[in-house]
Amino acid sequence: MKGKKRLKMAHKNAIAGYLYIAPFIIGFLFFFLLPVIESFRYSLSSMKMGAGRYELTYIGWENFRKVLLIDTKFNPGLLSSLGTMAIQVPVIVIFSFFVANILNQRFRGRALARMVFFLPVIITSGVILKMENADVLLQSSYQYVSGNAGNEMSDFQRLFDIGSFLQKYLGAGGVVSALISMATDHIYDIAISAGVQILIFLAGLQSIAPSVYEAARIEGASGWEVFWKITLPMVSPLILVNALYSVIDSFTNASNEMMVMINDTMFGQVQFGAGSAMAWIYFLVIAILLAAAGGLLSRFVFYET
Amino acid sequence: MKKQNFFRKHPPLTLMWKLVRAVIIFGLCFVILYPLIRKISAAVMDEQDLFDSTVVYVAKHFTLDNFRTAWNAMSFPETFRNTLGISFLCAGLQLCACTLTAYGFARFRFPLRRFWFAMVMLTMIVPPTTIMLPQFIRFRYFDVFGIIEALWGNPLNTINTPIPFILLSLTANGYKNGLYIYMLRQFFRGFPRELEEAAYVDGAGRIRTFLSIILPGSVSMMVTVFLFAFVWQWTDTFFTGLYMNDSRLLSNMLGMLSYNVAAEYGSTAGAMSFVSSGYLSMVNNAGILLVIAPLLILYLVLQKQFTESIARSGLVS
Numbered sequence A: 001m002k003g004k005k006r007l008k009m010a011h012k013n014a015i016a017g018y019l020y021i022a023p024f025i026i027g028f029l030f031f032f033l034l035p036v037i038e039s040f041r042y043s044l045s046s047m048k049m050g051a052g053r054y055e056l057t058y059i060g061w062e063n064f065r066k067v068l069l070i071d072t073k074f075n076p077g078l079l080s081s082l083g084t085m086a087i088q089v090p091v092i093v094i095f096s097f098f099v100a101n102i103l104n105q106r107f108r109g110r111a112l113a114r115m116v117f118f119l120p121v122i123i124t125s126g127v128i129l130k131m132e133n134a135d136v137l138l139q140s141s142y143q144y145v146s147g148n149a150g151n152e153m154s155d156f157q158r159l160f161d162i163g164s165f166l167q168k169y170l171g172a173g174g175v176v177s178a179l180i181s182m183a184t185d186h187i188y189d190i191a192i193s194a195g196v197q198i199l200i201f202l203a204g205l206q207s208i209a210p211s212v213y214e215a216a217r218i219e220g221a222s223g224w225e226v227f228w229k230i231t232l233p234m235v236s237p238l239i240l241v242n243a244l245y246s247v248i249d250s251f252t253n254a255s256n257e258m259m260v261m262i263n264d265t266m267f268g269q270v271q272f273g274a275g276s277a278m279a280w281i282y283f284l285v286i287a288i289l290l291a292a293a294g295g296l297l298s299r300f301v302f303y304e305t
Numbered sequence B: 001m002k003k004q005n006f007f008r009k010h011p012p013l014t015l016m017w018k019l020v021r022a023v024i025i026f027g028l029c030f031v032i033l034y035p036l037i038r039k040i041s042a043a044v045m046d047e048q049d050l051f052d053s054t055v056v057y058v059a060k061h062f063t064l065d066n067f068r069t070a071w072n073a074m075s076f077p078e079t080f081r082n083t084l085g086i087s088f089l090c091a092g093l094q095l096c097a098c099t100l101t102a103y104g105f106a107r108f109r110f111p112l113r114r115f116w117f118a119m120v121m122l123t124m125i126v127p128p129t130t131i132m133l134p135q136f137i138r139f140r141y142f143d144v145f146g147i148i149e150a151l152w153g154n155p156l157n158t159i160n161t162p163i164p165f166i167l168l169s170l171t172a173n174g175y176k177n178g179l180y181i182y183m184l185r186q187f188f189r190g191f192p193r194e195l196e197e198a199a200y201v202d203g204a205g206r207i208r209t210f211l212s213i214i215l216p217g218s219v220s221m222m223v224t225v226f227l228f229a230f231v232w233q234w235t236d237t238f239f240t241g242l243y244m245n246d247s248r249l250l251s252n253m254l255g256m257l258s259y260n261v262a263a264e265y266g267s268t269a270g271a272m273s274f275v276s277s278g279y280l281s282m283v284n285n286a287g288i289l290l291v292i293a294p295l296l297i298l299y300l301v302l303q304k305q306f307t308e309s310i311a312r313s314g315l316v317s
Helices: A002-043 A062-070 A074-104 A110-123 A126-134 A136-146 A155-159 A162-170 A175-185 A187-193 A195-206 A210-218 A223-252 A257-268 A272-298 B002-008 B011-043 B065-073 B076-107 B113-125 B128-140 B147-152 B163-170 B177-190 B193-201 B206-217 B219-235 B238-243 B250-269 B277-312
Strands: A045-049 A054-058
Touching (some): A045 A272, A074 A195, A074 B011, A110 A187, A110 B219, A110 B277, A210 A223, B076 B113, B076 B163, B128 B163
16 A cells, blocks of 8 residues: 555656656757757768758768868867867866865955956856957957967066976976966966856855864864865865866867867858768767766765765 | 864964965956956057057046947947847746756656756757757748648748747757756755655645745755856857847847948948057957946846855755
8 A cells, every 4th residue: 555655656756857857858859859860960961052941962971081081170170179178177177176165265355256256257258258369459468467479478477487487497398387387378268267167166165064074173184184085075076077067168169169160161161061070070079088087087086975 | 164273273374375365366366357457448548549658558548439339330229128138038948947957857756867867968068069050950940840831831930030049948958058957956956855845744736835945945046047048148159140140139249340340430431441450459348348247237236146056056965
């Protein structure tokens, strides 16, 4: 009797659950899954826009072959955007974790500092970012703060030229010095793309029960030990989340080199088949990379039971 | 907190850390704010200030002409109204759809739940470029199982209408909606179950419980999601360029601003006239400020809920 009732309850729950996520399922099927399948079909076809509608002719893997073996821009572009991503993501994750830790401490003006750190999420997105990248006056001002101008260095830059400082005293090369000099050279880019990550870390830090810290203090743990033995393991699931989010954000950003190239191939050169093939290769590379990163990082993640 | 406890035993270190922290915070805030300050300073300059080497930040010939030019070239009042309408509608619909979906994932056990959540993540991973062409064609020749074609003879062209945005928002498939679903789901998971159970015991149904317990308890998180959705719709160029390319929306008009100003200048001052890139850049800066001013105001208004949502979201569950 009791078992039957529970079964009925579970049944009801299942129906209610599906009702709640119904909007997503409908949208997923019609505006996501179908387009994905169609896009795959386009990538295997040569496509022409006719008078009324488009015409598809099946040509097999020809588009993929063209993109991978003949196109001179695709492979270098893909590699360079992978390279940028590989350096940027760790820096963004470390930076956002560091900033979240600072913003989680108590100090005067904390509310103001938090507001400023989340400001880029609000005002530096989409068209604004695009305009900033194209603007003459602003470009020179970024070079002033970020130092990717190259030749002439301002005093301001020389003050922060940590890259060559490290090279001088630690010797050239090395992953750490590469990451740090990348961080200082592109501090503005990193600060503006770390907003959501800081938000997620900050929320995670605030959800750690104060009693855990208290217990550690009573046991005599130092701040250093508390950080490595409590804070870091407790937020480690979020390191995974943020790493994956940063990878996705860097790849699907409208200003990403590959996104621009695919967009241009499809609409600029009107090569729908080749563009779709590019998009598919790009997606598969992202998927493999995410799976690898997820698999690697999840070994270090600690889950509270 | 833990740092405080640690340093309470070591006062000199506390002082040093406070100093270092202040420098770091101030420095990073400067880096973030500098471009904004630069934009404001450039936007109020007269053209001759650009070529005056004694002028760096503060204009000698203060003027609001750049704002006037940008205002007119973007047809600001009309464009602003259109953008406000679209952004408000999209953000509102996305918020509703994502909240429902996220609540379903957080509170109900149903078969294939993990599969469907993986699908939510998948919508984030697939780059928009992969599905943009089929989506464009779908909305260009829009039809529901051939009904529209049967009634009117040909499918509906929904490009340059808000319909694509409305449909995508309504079904939680808009820009970054996977992220919103994730954030809201984590929030709901951390929401105390006892409150809902108490409501059930008192005889409230599922819908009643959702409306009177869950929604009021999650205002701060919903404000954050709304803010994100609003802002990203406001400045979006990718989907706006795809679905509403010819419409007077701020992101379109801002992208076209310098082109329009140069064309206007050429037609009034004669074909031989020359517009300096510095001048266009000043107008662009004024235009950018006009576009982000409403966002700044919105951010300041919603700021309290926004920071509260961070404090209460409990993303680790």
